[in-house]
Amino acid sequence: MSTIAHLINGEYVNDNGRTASVYNPSTGQVVNQVALASRATVQQAIAVAQAAYPAWRNTPPAKRAQIMYRFKQLLEANKERIVALISLEHGKTLEDAGGELQRGIENIEYACSAPEILKGEYSRNVGPNIDAWSDFQPLGVVAGITPFNFPAMVPLWMYPLAIVCGNCFILKPSERDPSSTLLIAELLLEAGLPKGVMSVVHGDKEAVDALIEAPEVKALSFVGSTPIAEYIYSEGTKRGKRVQALGGAKNHAVLMPDADLDNAVSALMGAAYGSCGERCMAISVAVCVGDQIADALVQKIVPQIKALKIGAGTNSGLDMGPLVTAAARDKVKGYIDAGVEQGASLLVDGRNLIVPGNEDGFFLGGTLFDMVTPEMTIYTDEIFGPVLCIVRVNSLEDAMQLINNHEYGNGTCIFTRDGESARLFCDEIEVGMVGVNVPLPVPVAYHSFGGWKRSLFGDLHAYGPDGVRFYTKRKAITQRWPQRASHEAAQFAFPSNG
Template identity: 85%
Template sequence: MRPIEHLINGELINNNGRTADVFNPSTGEVIQKVALADCATVQKAIDAAQIAFPAWRNTPPAKRAQIMYRFKQLLEVNEARIARLISQEHGKTLEDATGELKRGIENVEYACSAPEILKGEYSRNVGPNIDAWSDFQPLGVVAGITPFNFPAMVPLWMYPLAIVCGNCFILKPSERDPSSTLLIAELLLEAGLPKGVMNVVHGDKEAVDALIAAPEVKALSFVGSTPIAEYIYAEGTKRGKRVQALGGAKNHAVLMPDADLDNAVSALMGAAYGSCGERCMAISVAVCVGDQVADALVAKLVPQIKALKIGAGTSCGLDMGPLVTGQHRDKVRGYVDDGLQEGAELVVDGRNLVVSGLESGFFLGGCLFDHVTPEMRIYQEEIFGPVLCIVRVSSLEEAMRLINDHEYGNGTCIFTRDGEAARLFCDEIEVGMVGVNVPLPVPVAYHSFGGWKRSLFGDLHAYGPDGVRFYTRRKAITQRWLKRATQEAAQFAFPSNG
């Protein structure tokens, strides 16, 4: 079996070293091998990017944008092919995979506005015959390390914007589902990107550490778990790199007594169980204000959770596919076991789900806990699976204290008809992304994505305006042209316009 290869300087190469198995989560079978880069392979990618950088940084932004326009068209033409690869290796449904790709394409569209977002700022006559302007210049070689749960979308948060800003990019995608990521990178080359500007190296911690250690890599973008985000941020900044590291989440949905409960239930079903809960923006805690709301919510959720259509991700018309690996499925099962031991009420138990004909797949049914308390592990930690916890509180203020006291601050939402309550929630909640009657408040491409507290390490969020600032550095230029035959005496006081 020929392993999935690295893409370096426009060519597919194999370092003939270690490999990892790539599974079809629906069947449990190994369907591919992926090459794992060693330090020498990572250095080849860095060298290729460095060689390509001088010419690419001097390419006009309009020409860079034209390549992105062609790239967008190729992504749309190959939509079905890409979605099928995502589904085969990740397990998410085809509809979910297609939606992921479409959200990624939105970031390519934003990158097409390179001439606008890079035009800088200009001020004339800031002093006698003096003009000043700011220029946004690329950093050089930058890198991205991306997770398994969005093999198309999250890389597209990073490299289209980094590249149109004039940088050269090295992507280290997840080794669990690399095929769609590699295909998309090849489509970017087909769109006309010069060799070396975009490179892909597959790998594990050895590749990550090589990128962190390399002095040529000026910036690192990361999305994944909080422990690894914190590690990359600490090690990268210690070496003088610019780092944005997005970590874990524990996203709460607050249900007020006046909420439109039927619509809230529909929203929670998709937000908690879509993609098997393997989303950093998944809702994993429903905070009900009052027992009446909680009882009504449970009554409406139970039949819908039990009716979830679960099967092979590549089949049509499903609600959920499998989890990404058997190891991860067992980890999520372990959380459910812990919740029972800690005294939570398991209202719906999906641990024993078996999908006929796919008995070896990594399946887990939807699980629902009630009477969860903040001391429990299932409340404190990110489960990253199809498990929804219900916490009961007596007031909106208590719900907000609960959320603000949690170590994560990625996303949250409130379901209410009360504008005053919604405004208070938006103003006072200590979370980076907030929805009002919107369960997954993922910002559109021309805003920026990022949480607070231990959900983000670094000062700038991903994509959008913050992405432009992250992948460029500002240079302030002040210029003066004296009239001919003019001579001025030396000034020893600090210059001013006074």
Template identity: 70%
Template structure:
């Protein structure tokens, strides 16, 4: 639905500390709650992206030479500014993504925690030192910056995921080019402007909005040394293959299909409450959402369904600006159509649709992209709603006779991002956490998203690359190790040539 009023605001780019328009190509931004055009975003062409890369390359030598403590102080000041402007940032997120304001604040808080972790850079960048590894020989390692780095981020966490990437990258001495999602770019751009207020020099962080042309420019340009990505698995695989082909270090986080196992001895009421948020929070648009509940035993499944139906009936769905609502709209009309299509397909494939949210209409927001919560029973492997990532408020119940059967389903799935188990049995929980082939595991915790000082990442086709996002792995990803071995012979002592391989023997 198009807005009849003229739209004059265009979201541009931030390059070398200045706003750059580059409006040769633009794309409409929509308010998901109304379906109306709220602004336009400029889509950077190759030349504009190259301008951003050149700015980052120019800024790198001086920024690399800046003491880590001074770089860390910028992060500390940025944390203060993010907290001061939290309401403005959350409003931008909600206006373009649609999630409720409380969820937007939660996303931002997780991002702020990553900024706080990046402010520990002086400690994190300390190398290792060994004295007298040989006669008069000392050896040590250092973590040195890579150069120009880049990040390509998704629509579902427009503030948090960029903050997974560039704060640690620049704290480690790199410069950065960020390409946020063109569906909801304003919060990332606003945060970049706050970083400049915090003391980040021009060119250290550049933001370019764009589509595949911008992405491919970042992947192909030899000045970009590393690329971080979060998004769907097909694109993650492309980013990884293309970036590696061009000699870059790449971490590409892909899709997910997270299963929650509920055991017969679980606290069913607690599991129901946890699953409501895990399945329907942020309208299901999370890579750590739980779209599948694997119930061990029919009695467990029946109890979970009864509890879920009661809680779903209490849910309030509406615009994210009203914090009385539990769930907002989906992000765009095409995504709404895609998610609704999965519900249609689930019915066609024989799953039993117990709660149907397809007919939901929100008064006063009839043009918004609202899909009510959906609940299926009888979901089985092979069905599209079981196999594929839906990224919407669609929850499926899978019935299995034993824990081992449930674990086999999880291990057989192509994705291995997150999973969880609800049980009172410590032995079952320990067996599950030890043996399940998934990167992030919760015990009575539905969304086991690591805190900022751990690292985030899945297994199998949920991650391409060796290092996870943020936390300690981020320091390793955004630096290269250099080992130095040094000898200062005693005055007047000279040795002859030695032709055997050096050792400490």
């Protein structure tokens, strides 16, 4: 069994300190150890990034983009290797892992447009012989802290854009499934990225706090749970850092009486149970407007949940794999127990699932509750597992009030054939990402990703145009070249064009 090392200055570094076990969730067996960085190791990565920054910030954006083009090609050529590692250490199905990687590659494609997105703005003759323009300049050394549930995609939300903007980047990925993340970083170096521009340090809270407290780190990007997002935002901003911290979610799907129910059920199945529900955009609440649509939903979806194909993520043709750890599985089981105790109607119970040949894996079956009410913990909390709750309301206005009252505002969707209902929902719902007959409204790479309320701490969303603004600072320049042989008297009033 090997120890997964840090990647600093293009070299593998093992500080011979603490390690953590990396599991195959499908078998419950330890497959690797991963080094946990000390503060000294994090500081080493920071020092390397600082040394690389002056040359990298002065590298033309077109040359930075050329590296990203090669990086994209290498990821596509190594897709099977990357997908296999994701499935091995995370547990998600091969097909799901492939979709994750593709969405990450789309962010690299956006980063390849660096010469366009960084070209700034220019205005001639804003005053007599005066021109003005603005540049978008890099911040310096920046860092990203990413979650276990998307070991390929979420880091690719961050560092391709940060790097083409001229920054040097330190990535602290999840210690639960680090191998695919590390392989992708190795391919970026193979694409021609200079040593030191990007480093990968594995670790836990010690590494996170080292990045937060280091004055050399100018910005932090984070995706994970709301308590940690709030901690990183609070601790980072009080030290003068720029921070975007994406937190938790409780995503609702509203089913109107006129919904195309067959398509809505298919969409809910994938959105609720894909990746075992371990997605910040997973639909975990179906809000049915009226008992008729609720009863029809139950009749159609229960057989499909019971028919889910569940097994080892490394096998093909499955709907769902295991949860990432035994602790995650047991936490979700605890929520199911609480739902029963608090009076919800348990229609499909996934707690006793056994996968033959993988009895020690961290598996749960798809679970469905009906008659869920807003005070139940299965409604209030982010479960992060394969559990769907049905809440019954009397009107669209009641559904919207329910969603707007929740502390999270990450994603939501509505299933309807009525344009007026859809337009009202899109206009009035207090959620950052909205779908109309689209269950997982994850923005494409040239838009930006982020929620509202306690789902996002910070002013700028992830990737896309907001990502460019996050990883750059605007410098406004006003320049005057007086005509020869001219002389003007001093002006003491505030200058204007009036």
